[in-house]
Amino acid sequence: MKKEINGKTKIIGVIGKNIENSLSPLIHNQMIFKHSLNFCYLPFQVAETDLNKVIQGIKALNIRGVNITFPYKEKVVKFLDEVEESARRIGAVNTIVNNKGILTGYNTDVIGFKRSLQEDEEFVIKKKKAVIFGAGGAARGIIFALLEEEIEEICIFNRTLEKAKKIKQDFSPFFPESSIDVFPLEEENLKNKIERAHLLVNTTSLGMPPQIDNTPLPDEKLFHPNLLVYDLIYHPAKTLFLRQAEKSGAKIINGLPMLVYQGIESFYLWTGLKPEGKEVLEIIKRIA
Ligand code: ATR
Numbered sequence: 144m145k146k147e148i149n150g151k152t153k154i155i156g157v158i159g160k161n162i163e164n165s166l167s168p169l170i171h172n173q174m175i176f177k178h179s180l181n182f183c184y185l186p187f188q189v190a191e192t193d194l195n196k197v198i199q200g201i202k203a204l205n206i207r208g209v210n211i212t213f214p215y216k217e218k219v220v221k222f223l224d225e226v227e228e229s230a231r232r233i234g235a236v237n238t239i240v241n242n243k244g245i246l247t248g249y250n251t252d253v254i255g256f257k258r259s260l261q262e263d264e265e266f267v268i269k270k271k272k273a274v275i276f277g278a279g280g281a282a283r284g285i286i287f288a289l290l291e292e293e294i295e296e297i298c299i300f301n302r303t304l305e306k307a308k309k310i311k312q313d314f315s316p317f318f319p320e321s322s323i324d325v326f327p328l329e330e331e332n333l334k335n336k337i338e339r340a341h342l343l344v345n346t347t348s349l350g351m352p353p354q355i356d357n358t359p360l361p362d363e364k365l366f367h368p369n370l371l372v373y374d375l376i377y378h379p380a381k382t383l384f385l386r387q388a389e390k391s392g393a394k395i396i397n398g399l400p401m402l403v404y405q406g407i408e409s410f411y412l413w414t415g416l417k418p419e420g421k422e423v424l425e426i427i428k429r430i431a
Contacts, residue, residue, distance in 0.1 A: 156185040159212035198222040216280025235280035252284035255405025268292035276359035277346035278306035350382030368392035
C-alpha cells in the first residue's frame with residue numbers, strides 16, 4: 144500500500160474561498176489510500192482576485208486536476224480551455240481536468256445530486272414540484288439535474304432576482320415540459336409554493352459558517368411532513384434549516400451524500416477509477 148509522497152506523486156485538490164471545513168480532502172485521500180494510488184489531494188484556499196492566476200497555475204505546476212467549490216463554480220468557466228457540453232449549458236464547473244496542459248471543465252454535481260436523491264432517498268423526481276433557495280453555481284447544477292429528470296415545476300427564490308431570471312432564460316428553452324418560476328427571497332408566494340412542493344433545497348450559503356444562525360426560510364411554520372428537505376451544506380451536519388424542517392416531521396438530507404457521489408465522479412475523471420459510492424459514504428460518515 145502506497146502511503147509516501149515522492150517525486151512521482153500526482154497532485155489533485157480543491158479550490159474555494161472558505162474551505163477549512165471541506166471534507167473533500169478526507170474523501171479523496173481515503174479513496175487514494177484504498178486504491179494505493181500515488182496521488183495526493185490538497186486544499187487550496189484562494190482569493191477571487193487571484194482566481195485567473197491560480198487556474199493558470201494548474202498548468203504551470205502540472206496539477207492533474209481540481210474540484211471547484213463555493214463561490215467559484217461559475218467564475219472559473221471563462222479561464223478554461225474547454226468545457227464539457229452539459230457543464231457549458233449549466234454555466235458552472237465543479238471539476239477541472241488537466242490533460243497535457245489543456246484544462247477541461249466538468250460538472251459532476253449533476254450526477255452527485257441525482258444519486259443522492261434517487262439512491263439514498265428513493266425520491267422519484269419525475270412530475271414533482273420543487274422550491275429551490277439560491278441561484279448560484281451550485282443551484283445551476285441541481286436545477287439542471289431536476290430538469291433532466293423531468294420535474295414538473297421549479298420555483299427559484301433568490302436574494303438577487305436577476306440571477307434566478309438568468310437561470311430560467313438559460314434553461315427553459317431546453318426543457319419546455321417543465322415550468323420554472325422565479326421570485327425574490329422575501330416573498331409571500333413562498334407559503335403557497337411550499338405547500339404544493341415535494342422537495343425543498345437550500346443551495347445558498349445561509350447556515351454555513353460564519354452564517355450558522357441563518358436560514359433561507361425563517362418562518363418554520365411553512366415546513367410540512369410531506370416534504371423532502373435538502374440542504375447542500377454538510378458542515379454543520381444539521382443546519383438550522385434542517386433542524387426546523389425535522390421538527391415539522393419532514394424528511395431531511397444534508398450535503399454529504401452528494402459531496403461523496405460528485406467526488407467519486409471527479410476522482411474517476413482524474414484517475415480512471417470509480418470507487419463504490421455507498422462504501423465511501425459509510426467510511427466518511429464513520430470518520431468525519
Ligand atoms: P455556489 O457556487 O456555492 O452556488 P454562489 O454562486 O456564490 O456559490 O451562490 C451563493 C448563493 O447563496 C447565491 O444564491 C446567493 O444569493 P445572491 O445570488 O443574491 O448572491 C446566496 N446567498 C449568499 N449569502 C446570502 C445571504 N446573506 N442572504 C441570501 N442569500 C445569500
